[in-house]
Amino acid sequence: MRPRYGYGFxxxxxxxxxxxxxxxxxxDPDRELYRSTSTPLGKKHETETMRTNMQAFVNSxxxxxxxxxVKARVLxxxxxxxxxxxxxxxxxxxxxxxxxxxxxxxxxxxxxREKVEYSYRVTWTFPENFKVIKADVGFPYEVxxxxxxxxxxxxxxxxxxxxxxEFLVL
Numbered sequence: 670m671r672p673r674y675g676y677g678f679x680x681x682x683x684x685x686x687x688x689x690x691x692x693x694x695x696x697d698p699d700r701e702l703y704r705s706t707s708t709p710l711g712k713k714h715e716t717e718t719m720r721t722n723m724q725a726f727v728n729s730x731x732x733x734x735x736x737x738x739v740k741a742r743v744l745x746x747x748x749x750x751x752x753x754x755x756x757x758x759x760x761x762x763x764x765x766x767x768x769x770x771x772x773x774x775x776x777x778x779x780x781x782r783e784k785v786e787y788s789y790r791v792t793w794t795f796p797e798n799f800k801v802i803k804a805d806v807g808f809p810y811e812v813x814x815x816x817x818x819x820x821x822x823x824x825x826x827x828x829x830x831x832x833x834x835e836f837l838v839l
Contacts, residue, residue: 670695670696670697670699670701670702670757671695671696671697672693672694672695672786672787673694673695673696673787674693674694674787674788674789675691675692675693675694675787675788675789675790676691676692676694676789676790676791676792677689677690677691677692677789677790677791677792678690678691678791678792678794679791679792679793679794680793680794680795681776681793681794681795681796681799681836682796683769683796683798683799683838684766684769685734685766685767685768685769686764686765686766687734687764687765687766687767687776688762688763688764689741689761689762689763689764690760690761690762691760691761691763692758692759692760692761693758693759694751694756694757694758695756695757695758695759696755696756697754697755697756697757698755700754700755702715702748702757703750703754703755703757706748712748715748716746716747716748717746719746719748719759719761720743720746720761723743723746723761723763724742724743727741727742727743727763728740728741729780729781730778730779730780731777731778731779731780732765732776732777732778732779733775733776733777733778734765734766734767734768734769734774734775734776734777735767735768735769735770735774735775736775736777737767737768739765739766739767740765741763741764741765742763742764742765743761743762743763744762744763744764745760745761745762746759746760746761746762747759747760748760769838770838771838771839772837772838773802773835773836773837774835774836774837774838775833775834775835775836776833776834776836777831777832777833778831778832778833779830779831780828780830780831781830782827782828782829782830783827783828784825784826784827784828785822785823785824785825785826785827785828786824787824788821788822788823788824789821789822790819790820790821790822791806791818791819791820791821791822792817792818792819793817793818793819793834794816794817795816795817795836796816797816798838798839799816799836799837799838799839800815800816800836800837800839801815801816801817801818801834801835801836801837802835802836802837803834803835804818804832804833804834804835805829805831805832805833806818806820806829806832806834807828807829807831807832808820808821808822808826816836818834
């Protein structure tokens, strides 16, 4: 099974809850994941293993909201297939909460640098009364409507191990 593409959709709400929906798409010519998830017990085992692995990954990150450490939690994992048993996807739902203030707020994430095995896209959305001031995600990004950040990462790129987004709460 080989990773083919990823997509991360991150949203922040006015209460300070950060929600992440991350999708990984794979090419699995031998249908290994399909075989291991073809029974309810098999699927439960695979999703629990993936949840445990992803939780270990997010636990290794240092996430700060306004310079205070927060802990991410993997809430849900799902496995499915797109048009073929050879094309699985894995979906993760992850959340954490920070204390936001009126004025300037900062999200920071420290993580292990790595060479990217597959291309992916990330979209961040903030509520209407928020405005992105600046960001450093290690890659060129676009700010849309003052509150949406979009960027792409190409296979073979190296992640910086750090990202920061400053945003204004009106």
